Amino acid sequence: MSYQPIKFYQTGTFTVGNRLLPPEQRSVQAQQKRYNSLNSGHRACQGCGEALGARYAIDAAMEATNGRLICANATGCLEVFSTPYPETSWQVPWIHSLFGNTAAVATGIAAALKVKMQKGERRHIRVVAQGGDGGTTDIGFGCLSGMFERNDDVLFICYDNGGYMNTGIQRSSATPPAARTATTPAVGETPGNVFGQGKFVPAIALAHDIPYVATATVADLRDLEAKVRRAMELSGARYLHILVPCPLGWGFASHETIKMARLAKETGLFPVFEAEHGEITAVLPIRHPLPVEEYLKPQKRFAHLFAPRLRTDVLTRLQALADRNIQRYGLLEKP
Amino acid sequence: MMDKPFAITLDPGSSLANRTGSWRTFRPVYVDRLPPCNAACPAGENIQGWLFHAESGEYEAAWRTLVEHNPLPAIMGRVCYHPCEGACNRQHLDAAVGINAVERFLGDEAIRRGWRFSSDAPPSGKRVLVIGSGPAGLSCAYHLRRLGHAVTIDEAAAQAGGMMRYGIPKYRLPRDILDAEIARLIDFGIELRLNRKVSDVLAAKAEGFDAVFLGVGAHIAKRAYIPAGDANKVLDAVSVLHGMEEAGPPLLGRRVVVYGGGNTALDVARTARRLGAEEAIIVYRRTREKMPAHDFEVEEALQEGITFKWLSTIKEAGEEDILIEKMALDEKGFPQPTGEFERIPADSVVLALGQEADLSLLQNVPGLSIEQGLVKVDATMMTGHAGIFAGGDMVGNERTVTVAVGHGKKAARAIDAWLKGESYVPAAKHELATFERLNTWYYSDAPKTVRPVLDIIRRQSTFDEVLGGLDEGNALFEARRCLSCGNCFECDNCYGVCPDNAVIKLGPGQRFRFNYDYCKGCGICAAECPCGAIKMVPEEI
Numbered sequence: 001m002s003y004q005p006i007k008f009y010q011t012g013t014f015t016v017g018n019r020l021l022p023p024e025q026r027s028v029q030a031q032q033k034r035y036n037s038l039n040s041g042h043r044a045c046q047g048c049g050e051a052l053g054a055r056y057a058i059d060a061a062m063e064a065t066n067g068r069l070i071c072a073n074a075t076g077c078l079e080v081f082s083t084p085y086p087e088t089s090w091q092v093p094w095i096h097s098l099f100g101n102t103a104a105v106a107t108g109i110a111a112a113l114k115v116k117m118q119k120g121e122r123r124h125i126r127v128v129a130q131g132g133d134g135g136t137t138d139i140g141f142g143c144l145s146g147m148f149e150r151n152d153d154v155l156f157i158c159y160d161n162g163g164y165m166n167t168g169i170q171r172s173s174a175t176p177p178a179a180r181t182a183t184t185p186a187v188g189e190t191p192g193n194v195f196g197q198g199k200f201v202p203a204i205a206l207a208h209d210i211p212y213v214a215t216a217t218v219a220d221l222r223d224l225e226a227k228v229r230r231a232m233e234l235s236g237a238r239y240l241h242i243l244v245p246c247p248l249g250w251g252f253a254s255h256e257t258i259k260m261a262r263l264a265k266e267t268g269l270f271p272v273f274e275a276e277h278g279e280i281t282a283v284l285p286i287r288h289p290l291p292v293e294e295y296l297k298p299q300k301r302f303a304h305l306f307a308p309r310l311r312t313d314v315l316t317r318l319q320a321l322a323d324r325n326i327q328r329y330g331l332l333e334k335p
Numbered sequence: 336m337m338d339k340p341f342a343i344t345l346d347p348g349s350s351l352a353n354r355t356g357s358w359r360t361f362r363p364v365y366v367d368r369l370p371p372c373n374a375a376c377p378a379g380e381n382i383q384g385w386l387f388h389a390e391s392g393e394y395e396a397a398w399r400t401l402v403e404h405n406p407l408p409a410i411m412g413r414v415c416y417h418p419c420e421g422a423c424n425r426q427h428l429d430a431a432v433g434i435n436a437v438e439r440f441l442g443d444e445a446i447r448r449g450w451r452f453s454s455d456a457p458p459s460g461k462r463v464l465v466i467g468s469g470p471a472g473l474s475c476a477y478h479l480r481r482l483g484h485a486v487t488i489d490e491a492a493a494q495a496g497g498m499m500r501y502g503i504p505k506y507r508l509p510r511d512i513l514d515a516e517i518a519r520l521i522d523f524g525i526e527l528r529l530n531r532k533v534s535d536v537l538a539a540k541a542e543g544f545d546a547v548f549l550g551v552g553a554h555i556a557k558r559a560y561i562p563a564g565d566a567n568k569v570l571d572a573v574s575v576l577h578g579m580e581e582a583g584p585p586l587l588g589r590r591v592v593v594y595g596g597g598n599t600a601l602d603v604a605r606t607a608r609r610l611g612a613e614e615a616i617i618v619y620r621r622t623r624e625k626m627p628a629h630d631f632e633v634e635e636a637l638q639e640g641i642t643f644k645w646l647s648t649i650k651e652a653g654e655e656d657i658l659i660e661k662m663a664l665d666e667k668g669f670p671q672p673t674g675e676f677e678r679i680p681a682d683s684v685v686l687a688l689g690q691e692a693d694l695s696l697l698q699n700v701p702g703l704s705i706e707q708g709l710v711k712v713d714a715t716m717m718t719g720h721a722g723i724f725a726g727g728d729m730v731g732n733e734r735t736v737t738v739a740v741g742h743g744k745k746a747a748r749a750i751d752a753w754l755k756g757e758s759y760v761p762a763a764k765h766e767l768a769t770f771e772r773l774n775t776w777y778y779s780d781a782p783k784t785v786r787p788v789l790d791i792i793r794r795q796s797t798f799d800e801v802l803g804g805l806d807e808g809n810a811l812f813e814a815r816r817c818l819s820c821g822n823c824f825e826c827d828n829c830y831g832v833c834p835d836n837a838v839i840k841l842g843p844g845q846r847f848r849f850n851y852d853y854c855k856g857c858g859i860c861a862a863e864c865p866c867g868a869i870k871m872v873p874e875e876i
Contacts, residue, residue, distance in 0.1 A: 010390065010778060010779060010781075010815045010816060010817060010818070010819070010824075011777050011778055011779060011826055011865060012779040014776065014777040014778070014779065015777050015826035015827065015828045015831075015865060016826065016827040016828045016830060016831025016832065017825070017826055017827025017828075017830070017831065018826060018827075019391065019824070019825045019826075019843065020390060020391060020815070026827075027827075027831065029827070029830070029831040030827040030830065030831060030840075032840045032842060036836050038836075039349065039350055039351060039836060040350065040351060040355070040835050040836045040837060040850070040852075040853035041349070041350030041351045041352065041353040041354070041355055041835075041853060042350050042353075042355075042835070043350075043353065043355070044834060044835075046358065046855040046856060046857035047834065047855075047857035047858070047859055048834045048857075049834075051834040051835070052832065052833075052834040052859075055834070055836070082350070085345070086345035086346065086347055086348050087347075087348045087349060087350045087352060087353060088347065088348070088349065088350060089349075089350035221831060247857075253858070254857040254858060254859070255857055255858030255859050255861065255862040255871075256862065257834075257857075257859055258832055258859060258862070258863050259862065259863075262776065
C-alpha cells in the first residue's frame with residue numbers, strides 16, 4: 001500500500017497542505033514553487049474538475065521524474081481548453097495527437113527515447129499519455145489495449161468526466177447509467193443512459209495484468225499524488241483513472257466540483273483502489289458511508305430521478321451498483 | 336517574410352496572455368471571522384489565536400498571545416467556567432476542544448519556565464490607583480502597565496488576590512499558582528500596597544493619581560433572619576472561606592448544613608467535608624435544575640459525599656438540629672411553602688446566600704451613582720464621576736474571575752484613552768464563524784482528552800487539587816483539535832484546489848493572496864476552505 005493516511009491533528013493529510021507536517025510529508029500541490037504544469041489562463045469552464053485533475057497528476061509526475069517528462073495528449077476538453085493556437089497552458093514538453101491514437105503516440109515516444117538512450121542519451125525521460133474518457137474508453141481503446149498488452153513504458157492517465165463534454169455532452173462508455181446526456185435524453189420509461197451498457201476501464205486494464213492500475217478522484221489529492229508517484233517508480237504499462245466532475249455536463253454549481261468527487265467515492269459509486277500486476281493491493285476506504293441519493297440529487301443529469309416523481313426503482317438499481325462496488329472492492333473495511 | 340515552419344504563422348504564446356479573470360461574477364476574498372470561543376469569552380481572549388501557536392508546539396508564543404488579553408492563565412485554566420467550550424463548534428462534531436485544559440497547561444508551563452511579561456510602551460508619566468487586588472484590579476493594573484502607565488494597587492487584606500484567595504478553595508486553585516501569577520505582575524513593575532484599606536476614594540486619588548480603578552469586589556455576606564438558639568452556630572460562607580486563609584479553619588462540627596444553591600454553597604460544603612465533617616448537607620429552596628451552581632460542581636460534590644435537601648427552607652436553628660420546611664414549585668416555577676416540617680441534626684449552619692459590595696469608600700463622590708448595591712458604570716466602565724472607573728463583582732451580578740478580568744482590561748483601555756483626552760471605541764467585531772461556514776470533512780476524527788481526576792479518598796480529606804492537568808503530549812493533541820473557525824490556518828486547500836492556479840501562496844505565516852487576473856470565480860476555494868475564511872462577494876459589473 002503506497003498511501004498511508006496520516007492522522008496528524010488537526011487535519012492530518014485530508015487538506016492539501018498542513019503546516020504541522022514535516023516538509024517531506026507535504027503534498028506536491030502545497031509547494032510554494034510547484035510546477036504548475038497546466039498554467040493559468042486556460043479556457044476550461046469555471047470549476048473544471050479536469051483542469052484540476054490534470055495539474056494534480058502532471059505536477060506529481062514532474063516531481064517524481066524531476067521534470068524529465070513528455071506528455072502526449074488526446075483530443076478532448078483538456079486539449080481544446082489548454083492549447084488554442086497559438087497559446088499553450090502547458091509548461092511541460094507536450095504533443096498533440098488525434099482523438100484515438102494517444103496511447104500509440106506515447107508508445108512511439110517511449111520507443112524513440114529507448115533508442116536515444118542506446119545512442120548515448122543519459123537522462124531517463126519518462127512518458128505520460130493523457131486523455132478524457134471518450135479518448136480512452138471509446139475511441140482510443142484499441143491503441144490503449146495494445147499499449148497494455150505490449151507493456152510499453154507509458155503511464156496512461158484517463159480523466160473521466162463521464163461523457164463528451166466539449167462537443168455538447170454526449171454519452172460515452174463511461175457515462176453512468178440513468179444519466180441524462182444530449183444523446184441519452186431523460187424521456188420514456190427508462191430515462192437517461194441505459195443500464196447494462198458501458199464499461200469500467202480500470203477493471204479491463206487490471207485484466208491485462210499490467211504492472212500498475214489505479215483509480216483516484218480530485219477529492220483525495222494525497223491519494224492521487226501517491227498513486228502517480230508509485231506509477232512512476234514502476235516501468236512498463238501503467239494506467240491511472242481519475243474521476244473529474246464536470247459542472248457543465250453534470251449540472252451542478254461550479255463550487256461543488258470537489259464535493260461531487262467526494263460524494264462519488266463516499267457513496268461507493270466510484271471505487272478508489274490500486275493494483276499491481278493484476279492484484280488489488282489497496283483501497284481508499286469510505287469514511288462516512290452515504291446513500292447514492294446524496295450524490296445524485298445535486299446533479300441536474302439525474303434530476304429526472306427525483307421529479308416529477310421519485311424513481312425509487314432506478315435509485316434502487318443505482319444503489320445496487322454502489323453496493324456491488326463496496327462488496328467487490330471491500331470499500332467499508334478499515335485499513 | 337516568414338522564417339517559420341510549414342503552416343505556422345504565429346509565434347508560440349502562453350495562455351497567461353488570456354486573462355480569465357474577466358469571466359468572474361463573484362470574487363473570493365479572504366476574511367477573518369470571529370470564532371465562537373472568542374465571542375463567548377468574558378475576558379475577550381483571542382483563544383483561536385493562541386491555540387494556533389500551541390498547535391505548532393510554540394508554547395511561549397501561544398502564552399504571549401494569551402497574555403495580551405489575560406495576565407492570569409494558570410488561574411483561569413483552573414477556575415474559569417469556560418463559556419468558550421460551551422460555544423465551541425467542535426461540539427457538533429465530537430466534543431468541544433478542551434480550551435481550559437490547554438490554557439492551564441500554558442499557564443503552568445509559563446510558571447515552570449519563568450516567562451515574564453514585557454512591554455515596549457514608553458512611560459506615559461501618568462499614575463493610576465487601583466483599589467483591590469482581585470482579578471479585576473490585577474487585570475486592570477496589568478493592562479495599564481502594558482500601556483506605559485505607573486500603577487499602584489491598594490489592597491485592604493494582608494495578602495493579594497481578593498476572592499481568588501479568600502473565596503475559592505485551595506482544591507480548585509492551589510495557592511502557589513495564585514502567588515506565582517501575582518508575583519509575575521509585581522515583577523512587571525506594578526506597586527502593591529497590602530493592608531491599606533481605602534476609606535475615601537477622592538482623598539486617595541488626591542495623593543497624586545490621575546485616575547482610579549475600583550475593584551473592591553463583594554465581600555459582605557447577605558444574611559437571612561433565622562431564629563437561632565445560643566448554642567447553635569450560624570456562620571456565613573464569606574467568613575468561613577476567609578478563615579481558611581487567615582484565622583485558621585473554623586470549627587464547624589461533625590454535621591454541617593449549608594444554606595444556598597450557588598457555587599459558594601458548594602465550595603463551603605466541600606471545604607467542610609475536607610475539614611472532617613461527617614455530613615455536609617446543602618439545603619436549597621428550589622430544585623437541582625434551578626440551582627445557579629454549575630452542574631459539574633454539583634456532580635463533583637455528590638461524588639465527595641455531599642448530600643442535598645432540595646425544595647427546603649430553614650425555619651429555625653436549634654441547639655443540635657435545624658427545622659426545615661418543605662417547598663413545592665408553583666406553576667411559575669417559584670417555591671411555595673407547604674407547611675410540612677422536618678428536623679435534621681446539625682452542629683452548625685453556614686449561610687451562602689450571596690454577597691454584597693462594601694461601598695462605604697464611595698460616599699460623597701459627586702456624580703457616582705449606586706443602584707441595587709451595584710456601582711453604575713457606562714460602556715467604558717467609567718462611573719458617573721469622571722476619572723473613576725470600576726469593574727468586577729461591584730458592578731455586576733455575573734460574578735466570575737473571567738468576567739472580572741474582562742472588566743479590568745476594558746477599563747484599562749478606557750482609562751488609557753481618557754488619560755489621553757480621547758474616548759475609548761472598541762474595535763469592530765468580525766462576523767461570527769458559525770458551524771455552517773465550516774467544511775468539516777477536512778478535520779481528523781479526534782475525541783477529547785480526559786483530564787485526570789484526583790481519587791475520591793484524597794478529595795474527602797485533603798485540599799489537593801481535584802482536577803489534574805495535561806502533559807505536553809496531550810496538550811498538543813488537544814490544541815490540535817481546534818478547528819480554527821473563521822481564521823486561516825494555512826492548510827493550503829485554497830492554493831491546491833484552484834483549477835486556475837489563481838491563488839498565490841505567500842509563505843509560512845504570510846497566508847495567501849488571490850490573483851484576480853486569472854480567478855474565474857468558481858468558488859471551489861470558498862467551498863473547500865475547512866475553516867470558512869473565504870467569502871464570495873458579487874463583482875460590480
